[in-house]
Amino acid sequence: MTHYGMAIDLKRCVACHGCTLACKSANNLPDGVRYNNVLTDGGQYMDTARGTYPNDLYRKYYPVSCQHCENPACVKVCPVGATYKDPETGVVRQDSDKCIGCRMCISACPYTGVRSFNWEEPKYSLDFPVGDYDAPQHVKHTVEKCRFCYQRLAKGQTPACMEVCGAMARHWGDLDDPDSEISQLIATREWEQLLPEMGTKPSVYYLI
Amino acid sequence: MQEEKLQKSSAVLKDAPRRGLTRRSFLKATAATAGAAAVAGVALDTLPAAAEGQKPQEEVYQGICRGNCGGGCRIAVTVREGKVVKTGPILNEDPMENLICARGYTHTQRIYAPERIQYPARRVEGTPRGGGEWERLSWDDAIKYICDHWKEYQKEFGDSSIAYSYGAGTYAQNYYVYMRLFNSLGATKIAQENDMTMLNYSWKMLGMSLYMVGNSRKDQVNAHTTFIWGCNASIGTFNRWKYLMASRDRGGKLVVIDPTYTVAAQKADFWAPIKPGTDAALAMAMIRYWHENGKDDKQYLATMTVAPFLVRQDTGKFLRSDEAGIAAEREAGVATGGGFGLGMDQGEGKFPLVAVDEQGNPGLLKEIAAPAIEGEFVINGIPVKTAYTMLLDRCDEWTLPAASAKCELSEDVITQLAEMYLDGPTMLHTGFGIDHRGNGDGASHALCVLPLVSGQIGKKGAGVSGNLAGATTGFAGDNWMTVVTSKMKPGATTNMTYIPQIVEEQQWCGQPMHLKSIFFYCGNPLGSYSGTTALRQAFENVDLLITADTVWSDTAKYSDVVLPVPHWFEYETYRTCPNDYLDFNDAAIEPQFESKSDCDIIRLLGLGMDLGPEFDYDNAGFHAMFLDSDVARDQYGVTWETLKQQKHIKMAPDEFIYGNQFIPFATESGRAEFYFENPVPEFDKSRQLDQELYALPFQSDPLETYDTNPLLEKYPINLMTHRDKFKVHTAFAKCPWLLEIQPEPTVELNPIDAEKYGISENDYVRCYNDRGFCVFKAHLDPSLRPGTAWTEHTWLDDQYKAGHYADLTSLACTHFFPTNTPFDTLVAVEKYELEA
Amino acid sequence: MVENAKRSRGLVIAGAIGAVLAVIGIVFWMMQLSGGMVQTGMRNLDSWGLYITMFMFFVGLSAGGLIISSIPNAFGMEGFGGISKVAIWTSICCTVAAIGFVVVDLGQPVRLWELFAYSNLGSPLMWDIIVLAVYLILSIVYLVFYMRYEQGKTSHAAIRVISVIALVCAVLVHSVTAWIFGLQQGHEFWYTALLGPWFVSSALVCGTALVMALCIGLRAAGYLALDQAYIVKMAKMLAAFIAVDLYFFGCDLLTSAFPGGSGAEVVDMLVSGPLAPFFWFEVIGCVIALVVCVVPALRRNGLLVGASVLAILGILCKRVQLLVGGFQIPNIPFANVEGPYAITFGGNGVDAAYGQLVYAPAPIEWVVTLGVLGLAVALLCFGLAYLNLKPASSAQA
Numbered sequence A: 001m002t003h004y005g006m007a008i009d010l011k012r013c014v015a016c017h018g019c020t021l022a023c024k025s026a027n028n029l030p031d032g033v034r035y036n037n038v039l040t041d042g043g044q045y046m047d048t049a050r051g052t053y054p055n056d057l058y059r060k061y062y063p064v065s066c067q068h069c070e071n072p073a074c075v076k077v078c079p080v081g082a083t084y085k086d087p088e089t090g091v092v093r094q095d096s097d098k099c100i101g102c103r104m105c106i107s108a109c110p111y112t113g114v115r116s117f118n119w120e121e122p123k124y125s126l127d128f129p130v131g132d133y134d135a136p137q138h139v140k141h142t143v144e145k146c147r148f149c150y151q152r153l154a155k156g157q158t159p160a161c162m163e164v165c166g167a168m169a170r171h172w173g174d175l176d177d178p179d180s181e182i183s184q185l186i187a188t189r190e191w192e193q194l195l196p197e198m199g200t201k202p203s204v205y206y207l208i
Numbered sequence B: 001m002q003e004e005k006l007q008k009s010s011a012v013l014k015d016a017p018r019r020g021l022t023r024r025s026f027l028k029a030t031a032a033t034a035g036a037a038a039v040a041g042v043a044l045d046t047l048p049a050a051a052e053g054q055k056p057q058e059e060v061y062q063g064i065c066r067g068n069c070g071g072g073c074r075i076a077v078t079v080r081e082g083k084v085v086k087t088g089p090i091l092n093e094d095p096m097e098n099l100i101c102a103r104g105y106t107h108t109q110r111i112y113a114p115e116r117i118q119y120p121a122r123r124v125e126g127t128p129r130g131g132g133e134w135e136r137l138s139w140d141d142a143i144k145y146i147c148d149h150w151k152e153y154q155k156e157f158g159d160s161s162i163a164y165s166y167g168a169g170t171y172a173q174n175y176y177v178y179m180r181l182f183n184s185l186g187a188t189k190i191a192q193e194n195d196m197t198m199l200n201y202s203w204k205m206l207g208m209s210l211y212m213v214g215n216s217r218k219d220q221v222n223a224h225t226t227f228i229w230g231c232n233a234s235i236g237t238f239n240r241w242k243y244l245m246a247s248r249d250r251g252g253k254l255v256v257i258d259p260t261y262t263v264a265a266q267k268a269d270f271w272a273p274i275k276p277g278t279d280a281a282l283a284m285a286m287i288r289y290w291h292e293n294g295k296d297d298k299q300y301l302a303t304m305t306v307a308p309f310l311v312r313q314d315t316g317k318f319l320r321s322d323e324a325g326i327a328a329e330r331e332a333g334v335a336t337g338g339g340f341g342l343g344m345d346q347g348e349g350k351f352p353l354v355a356v357d358e359q360g361n362p363g364l365l366k367e368i369a370a371p372a373i374e375g376e377f378v379i380n381g382i383p384v385k386t387a388y389t390m391l392l393d394r395c396d397e398w399t400l401p402a403a404s405a406k407c408e409l410s411e412d413v414i415t416q417l418a419e420m421y422l423d424g425p426t427m428l429h430t431g432f433g434i435d436h437r438g439n440g441d442g443a444s445h446a447l448c449v450l451p452l453v454s455g456q457i458g459k460k461g462a463g464v465s466g467n468l469a470g471a472t473t474g475f476a477g478d479n480w481m482t483v484v485t486s487k488m489k490p491g492a493t494t495n496m497t498y499i500p501q502i503v504e505e506q507q508w509c510g511q512p513m514h515l516k517s518i519f520f521y522c523g524n525p526l527g528s529y530s531g532t533t534a535l536r537q538a539f540e541n542v543d544l545l546i547t548a549d550t551v552w553s554d555t556a557k558y559s560d561v562v563l564p565v566p567h568w569f570e571y572e573t574y575r576t577c578p579n580d581y582l583d584f585n586d587a588a589i590e591p592q593f594e595s596k597s598d599c600d601i602i603r604l605l606g607l608g609m610d611l612g613p614e615f616d617y618d619n620a621g622f623h624a625m626f627l628d629s630d631v632a633r634d635q636y637g638v639t640w641e642t643l644k645q646q647k648h649i650k651m652a653p654d655e656f657i658y659g660n661q662f663i664p665f666a667t668e669s670g671r672a673e674f675y676f677e678n679p680v681p682e683f684d685k686s687r688q689l690d691q692e693l694y695a696l697p698f699q700s701d702p703l704e705t706y707d708t709n710p711l712l713e714k715y716p717i718n719l720m721t722h723r724d725k726f727k728v729h730t731a732f733a734k735c736p737w738l739l740e741i742q743p744e745p746t747v748e749l750n751p752i753d754a755e756k757y758g759i760s761e762n763d764y765v766r767c768y769n770d771r772g773f774c775v776f777k778a779h780l781d782p783s784l785r786p787g788t789a790w791t792e793h794t795w796l797d798d799q800y801k802a803g804h805y806a807d808l809t810s811l812a813c814t815h816f817f818p819t820n821t822p823f824d825t826l827v828a829v830e831k832y833e834l835e836a
Numbered sequence C: 001m002v003e004n005a006k007r008s009r010g011l012v013i014a015g016a017i018g019a020v021l022a023v024i025g026i027v028f029w030m031m032q033l034s035g036g037m038v039q040t041g042m043r044n045l046d047s048w049g050l051y052i053t054m055f056m057f058f059v060g061l062s063a064g065g066l067i068i069s070s071i072p073n074a075f076g077m078e079g080f081g082g083i084s085k086v087a088i089w090t091s092i093c094c095t096v097a098a099i100g101f102v103v104v105d106l107g108q109p110v111r112l113w114e115l116f117a118y119s120n121l122g123s124p125l126m127w128d129i130i131v132l133a134v135y136l137i138l139s140i141v142y143l144v145f146y147m148r149y150e151q152g153k154t155s156h157a158a159i160r161v162i163s164v165i166a167l168v169c170a171v172l173v174h175s176v177t178a179w180i181f182g183l184q185q186g187h188e189f190w191y192t193a194l195l196g197p198w199f200v201s202s203a204l205v206c207g208t209a210l211v212m213a214l215c216i217g218l219r220a221a222g223y224l225a226l227d228q229a230y231i232v233k234m235a236k237m238l239a240a241f242i243a244v245d246l247y248f249f250g251c252d253l254l255t256s257a258f259p260g261g262s263g264a265e266v267v268d269m270l271v272s273g274p275l276a277p278f279f280w281f282e283v284i285g286c287v288i289a290l291v292v293c294v295v296p297a298l299r300r301n302g303l304l305v306g307a308s309v310l311a312i313l314g315i316l317c318k319r320v321q322l323l324v325g326g327f328q329i330p331n332i333p334f335a336n337v338e339g340p341y342a343i344t345f346g347g348n349g350v351d352a353a354y355g356q357l358v359y360a361p362a363p364i365e366w367v368v369t370l371g372v373l374g375l376a377v378a379l380l381c382f383g384l385a386y387l388n389l390k391p392a393s394s395a396q397a
Helices: A018-026 A073-077 A104-108 A181-188 B002-011 B023-039 B048-054 B102-111 B139-157 B174-185 B197-206 B217-222 B238-249 B263-267 B279-292 B298-304 B387-395 B400-407 B411-422 B440-454 B473-477 B496-505 B532-539 B554-558 B598-608 B619-626 B630-635 B640-646 B736-741 B751-756 C002-035 C050-074 C080-105 C124-150 C156-182 C195-220 C228-257 C262-271 C276-294 C301-328 C349-355 C363-386 C392-396
Strands: A004-009 A037-041 A050-052 A056-058 A060-064 A083-085 A092-094 A170-174 A204-207 B058-064 B074-080 B083-089 B121-123 B134-136 B162-166 B188-191 B225-229 B253-257 B270-272 B310-312 B354-356 B362-364 B376-379 B382-386 B426-430 B463-466 B493-495 B517-521 B544-549 B561-564 B573-575 B581-585 B648-650 B717-723 B746-749 B764-768 B773-780 B788-793 B826-832
Touching: A004 A181, A018 A037, A018 B083, A018 B102, A018 B736, A073 A083, A073 A104, A170 A181, A181 A204, B058 B573, B058 B581, B074 B102, B083 B102, B102 B736, B121 B139, B139 B162, B139 B517, B139 B544, B139 B561, B139 B598, B162 B174, B174 B517, B174 B598, B174 B619, B197 B440, B217 B238, B217 B463, B225 B238, B225 B411, B238 B253, B238 B426, B253 B263, B253 B411, B270 B411, B279 B387, B279 B400, B279 B411, B279 B440, B298 B440, B310 B354, B310 B387, B354 B376, B382 B387, B400 B411, B411 B426, B411 B440, B426 B440, B440 B463, B493 B496, B496 B532, B544 B554, B573 B619, B581 B640, B598 B619, B619 B640, B640 B648, B746 B751, B746 B764, B751 B773, C002 C080, C002 C363, C050 C080, C050 C124, C050 C156, C050 C195, C050 C301, C050 C363, C080 C124, C080 C195, C080 C363, C124 C156, C156 C195, C195 C228, C195 C301, C228 C262, C228 C276, C228 C301, C262 C276, C262 C301, C276 C301
Parallel strands: A004 A204, B162 B188, B162 B517, B188 B493, B225 B253, B225 B426, B253 B270, B426 B463, B517 B544, B544 B561, B717 B788, B746 B773
Antiparallel strands: A004 A170, A037 A060, A050 A056, A083 A092, B058 B074, B074 B083, B121 B134, B121 B561, B310 B382, B354 B362, B376 B382, B573 B581, B581 B648, B717 B826, B746 B788, B764 B773, B764 B826
């Protein structure tokens, strides 16, 4: 069995937003829709810090997308199975043709903001589709989220955000394979996960 | 056509290995997922493996992203049904070489941007500049209109009445082709000297070599300590960030000296929140401390720098054999303190330099094995001191208490910094920050001396990096004679800082100059330069402003004639810097609309100006000429044709350590020339410089942001800019995807200041001074030192709710290496109510 | 007869108004579907709004009404059994409204069939849909059987059996609705085992209040006759239910606040934060209702109706607190979850978005909500007018 996961080195991440844009481009995401966001744990606005100058300042970045949980809250609550876990890869997938738009999954997912609903007919700044030719469809009034670029996985490629991280902060691989780079990293580095108390067992690790 | 494209594409990237982290995990992924598709057969809609047969025809080209950010990334440009549908990274065997940032993914939006200039156009007569009323022209009419006017101006006002201004560059050869034209016209060059002070200093002192003044980029990983000084390395030198991280992974330490808690500071092991504009004092205090404690590298100073040179106390010049009464022949290539080391002394030569040995006896420097680097002597009746003693004298003022008071850092911190610098190998990572203040000249000088006195240069992991160490591969291979034709006429050189002065005085350096026309290319001065209020006023008196650009920039909108240029990926060219490869830039699609490449424009203008067959080349013809040099051909085996085939040719070695006996400094003396014996103004030669002052580093007040400036009462906030990860100058400013993340201009204020001026998070604020005003959305950020604020550099005029950031800045500068000084800006801040 | 006709005409007019509202609502619902739900106030970080609030509320009203009216039948008690048919019909109308609110909240209502084709039986939403459907059918069966019973076509035992089943189902339907929220570990405010029983108690509060108000109203209108003793009984029951409901509320607040961790944030949000008006309205309103119900001197018809209305609105406020409150505290409160679809009051940073009520309904939601209410009113009125819902005794009179 394969269980794809991601490890993001927060010591390296400088919030260049390259991952966000790689995703946006590859998946032909509509305007205003992002599967990945780089969040600032700091002040009120991105890139600002909190605290007092100069000795008590705090700022940290978290690139956040779907955590592809082993125990996903979203999958349990979807009444029609439009969001489901791929048994072969551990990827939590999303079927835009099936979704009835009840938004139960958005509400169930503890990870604020990783799922988005197409609140209107998707809009694009260009009048032709961009990105991967087999990018996912974007359907009005259905829920979307990161699918670990399943179209790429199926071709043996990595997700778009993993292709090149300018800070080399993103690592990707099979968590079930103890020899994989990601497994090694998790075994040797200190890490944290988002909201572990929710019991969702995310497949995204933040190396700290 | 289609066939040609297919052929091209097959030669490009299709079969290039595209690697992930490891090939093994890759193959495994393929097997697993293909299996899933076959067995499970779930949700076919998003299972592309099943649709493999329906894969549409796609071609992938190599483009070079060249927004002058310091990256110059290779981009995989995917074309489907004749449209560019995706731009992403090109993967290399070594993942450290994989480069791209957020902007690189957004080229589809730039290529098909609504703000593209589509055809040549002329401002409708009788309408004001910037009024937005345009009359479409054919290329023939546009060229004729320009050339007719130029010929008229030349006749009436002389060759210097036509000027050309280029921006920060596009790292490609199209940037230089214009010089061929304007050199032939004897036109006035408005040199691009923005952000260039520290670069100029470093080149002047250390010479320009293969990696400018640095080691190969990869050498960063060998550094034990890296001083990131006045540079937000996470954005400013993003392409080097992973090398910084790699050095840290190997136990290295990052030290950041910056007034602002930048992301680099956040990631650093040690952050020194220095008071802005006091960097020279800190550097000089470190030098003084090293010397006082016997920690200066005397060996390095004696052998690799001008430390042992004797400076005449009467003239400030180096003592030469004839003056010392030592018999010797004139020779070429002796330190003069001028030039970049590129143009060696071509004249009759100079008498050799004199030094004293350990016993205090004078002799020819080259004949003394161990010259004294310190001391005061009288030789042949002439009082002299060694250059190093001169330097130490200059630094003497900066005792720990003096520097501590100046820099607002504790003596302990300064001592720690000085000690950490010696815990080498140490890399000095710096760039466009310190020199953005009016006193950046003395500070640039001081910083460049640090590696020399500490001896932290010329060895693995030690030297200068950051913005000062880009590869110069393109320069190395280029045929520089391309910018010269048989019609070559000498033209005046100035820079943008002086344009208002020239327009007012109608003269430059004692010669009459009546600017009638300025041709802008590769830049948007009215959006991204400083002092735009004064510039616009000056331009009022210039009759014909012409802009060649891809998009309607602020400058294009303000021009009289605009010429459409294709997007980077619409014509063939190659990258000249800053990476260690020579890279080909494919034409992924044809130039859109009526746009013409820079080379094609130069052809039309050259022919229009009756310059003859030397301009009758197409894009490929010009490019073939650029690469037709002995160096390119013989040393690298590169021609336009081979480059087109190979796309990606290694030019500079991975192992390159600059500034030692094996690779000496590319200065005239082969040494690091930290003492300038003849500092003259870069442009305004009519000005008299304080030669003594400019010979050595110095700490002076900034031009506007100094503590005792009475203006502070009216304008208490020091407004700076920061490099913007979503833009390069104004390029990418209108990209919808990037605007999603950062939708509008912001200014970040320390909460203490915000409270003082009644400003809350998300308020709109108006920053203003005597020069102009600008409205930003305010965010509270304690990262900013109280009394300072910053905004993104920079947005287009119509993206500000009102005013423009650049209008707030001034053209004030010092004259040795005059440049923009945008950080040297005081403003008042007040809450602003947007009109409903 | 003339009286009856007049009364019927009144009901028909009211029903017609409801129907017109329903039609308007449908038109606006169509607009919502074609122009996009971007026209609503809902966004990704507050992805449910007025519709789901009303859904919760109406499920409660329906269940409560049915429970109250079934208890006498189920346990063979004397009393307000006479109003059973009206109460069942009211419940049916409320159930229809509740289902209506779910449907208008769906992004893809045309895919509703998938619920049956691809049912994920593990989803609490699926449970709710099943229970709600069963409940609706059962309510109709209950009503039919009741009518047949009155006509002597079926036995009292059958009614008892059906009423017991209906009772269980009513309790279940509201528990399951609670579980839609209460099983979501991602929302601290929702994730409590108390939510099920609490929903039932709330349902009993508003169900009792509704039935009591209805009885007093219909009695005043001469639709049915009811002994004041029964009203007093209902008032006492209402008081008891309010007390239980407030007790649950107190328990929940204490449990949240006591550890002083993130739960304290929840208490702050309710007591002094953006949700305070809804919190205090509920608490004070319910306390007043409680007082009116327990003090004999205050048990006057007008005041009792007032108390009922206060109790019902109090529970509605509870629903608002629950829904909006669930989104009011983000799990990942970091900067830059922005954009047109992120959050209702976005664009001004985290604190600005969360500093106020994180969600407010947009005009279209009010209109569609009125439409669904109109549908329920139309059903209710036409039912009262055309179905034989009067108590047998009163009908014979």
